[in-house]
Amino acid sequence: MRIGIVCYPTFGGSGVLATELGMALSDKGYEVHFITYEQPVRLSQGFHPNIYYHEVKVPTYPLFAFPPYETALASTMVSVINDYNLDLLHLHYAIPHASAAFFARQILRKAGKDIPFITTLHGTDITLVGKDPTYEPVVTFSINESDAITAVSQSLKEDTLESFKIEKEIHVIPNFVDIKRFHQSDKEHFKKMMAPNDEKILAHVSNFRAVKRVEDVVRVFHNVHQTVPSKLLMIGDGPDRQRAEDLAKELNVYNDIRFLGKQEQISEILSITDLFILPSSSESFGLSALEAMACGVPVISSNAGGLPEINEHGKTGFLSDIGDIESMSANAIQVIQDAEKLKAFKKAALARAKKFEKQHIIPMYEKIYANIVESCPYKRKCNI
Numbered sequence: 001m002r003i004g005i006v007c008y009p010t011f012g013g014s015g016v017l018a019t020e021l022g023m024a025l026s027d028k029g030y031e032v033h034f035i036t037y038e039q040p041v042r043l044s045q046g047f048h049p050n051i052y053y054h055e056v057k058v059p060t061y062p063l064f065a066f067p068p069y070e071t072a073l074a075s076t077m078v079s080v081i082n083d084y085n086l087d088l089l090h091l092h093y094a095i096p097h098a099s100a101a102f103f104a105r106q107i108l109r110k111a112g113k114d115i116p117f118i119t120t121l122h123g124t125d126i127t128l129v130g131k132d133p134t135y136e137p138v139v140t141f142s143i144n145e146s147d148a149i150t151a152v153s154q155s156l157k158e159d160t161l162e163s164f165k166i167e168k169e170i171h172v173i174p175n176f177v178d179i180k181r182f183h184q185s186d187k188e189h190f191k192k193m194m195a196p197n198d199e200k201i202l203a204h205v206s207n208f209r210a211v212k213r214v215e216d217v218v219r220v221f222h223n224v225h226q227t228v229p230s231k232l233l234m235i236g237d238g239p240d241r242q243r244a245e246d247l248a249k250e251l252n253v254y255n256d257i258r259f260l261g262k263q264e265q266i267s268e269i270l271s272i273t274d275l276f277i278l279p280s281s282s283e284s285f286g287l288s289a290l291e292a293m294a295c296g297v298p299v300i301s302s303n304a305g306g307l308p309e310i311n312e313h314g315k316t317g318f319l320s321d322i323g324d325i326e327s328m329s330a331n332a333i334q335v336i337q338d339a340e341k342l343k344a345f346k347k348a349a350l351a352r353a354k355k356f357e358k359q360h361i362i363p364m365y366e367k368i369y370a371n372i373v374e375s376c377p378y379k380r381k382c383n384i
């Protein structure tokens with residue numbers, strides 16, 4: 001089967017998940033075509049003979065205050081579908097990928113062809129951006145036009161049904177992790193560099209957007225640090241990084257925090273981490289938490305969105321109300337202060353992550369692909 005994957009190529013969770021899915025599918029023999037404006041970041045790790053990358057170029061013109069990406073994307077979709085005889089499109093993040101796919105499909109239908117498309121809802125495309133009245137009508141329409149809809153958690157499915165008039169079934173397919181790549185490895189030398197006096201290591205990974213509440217991470221660390229000798233690794237970059245750095249200076253913990261910026265070898269950093277902090281105000285699933293758990297790292301998180309669907313309170317970590325710094329700090333301290341407890345939480349985190357291993361989740365997508373390709377009218381008509 002030849003599959004077109006449309007996603008954001010950045011470090012954001014939807015792009016990372018889409019890229020991991022494309023790589024997993026190509027390993028299973030599918031031909032995968034990424035259609036996006038830049039090479040997806042995780043795709044840079046190694047050569048995959050079944051994977052193609054098609055760049056969407058958006059020509060500029062003095063008249064364009066906003067170069068029309070969606071138009072360029074729809075046109076690129078049409079060319080790639082025709083040139084490579086794709087069987088289906090899989091869109092990650094509804095805006096503007098689902099409406100561009102609808103447009104591409106209409107163009108193909110005019111030419112007597114067709115392509116089914118599946119839209120995966122990831123989070124802020126629903127919880128934040130999508131329900132803005134500026135986008136909502138187009139988002140509702142294009143989600144409903146999808147041949148199949150998936151959401152990455154039960155919580156996101158419920159949010160979608162609450163905010164949009166959805167006329168089709170939404171299948172819940174959780175995020176997954178490749179444990180062969182995300183596992184704890186021996187990085188003693190690296191740990192010594194980051195924590196020379198055997199301090200405990202806390203970490204946070206995100207794109208430092210407002211929903212991630214990175215200042216809460218710094219505040220929690222400040223409290224933990226007063227009780228337990230510790231260091232904090234902040235991985236990623238984004239609009240709130242400066243505020244987090246300023247707060248760290250104000251709280252006098254800047255010298256115990258490393259702002260590492262965007263990193264590709266996340267599992268190496270997680271291998272030396274004792275506790276992962278994710279205090280988001282909105283989190284449809286929390287892929288970064290799952291990747292941490294796969295490396296045996298317990299999670300101190302908020303109870304937002306889909307986080308309770310992966311992080312088991314009192315077992316793999318703890319859940320607190322959004323913004324409850326005191327509760328998160330107390331939970332973090334009780335886990336890392338007690339060696340036996342930390343060991344038990346690490347073990348439980350890994351066991352929980354194994355439930356989301358890629359081999360359990362990829363077949364859920366494959367089943368939907370087979371169904372929508374099978375019921376595509378063009379395929380039936382032309383018997384392709």
Ligand code: GMT
Binds near residue numbers: 093175207283284288
């Ligand atoms: O805000 C982000 O973290 C990026 C965002 C995205 O859509 O790129 O990530 C979302 O998708 C991930 C993969 O499905 C989920 O694991 C994240 O929880 C989700 N982020 C939010 O809901 C804030």
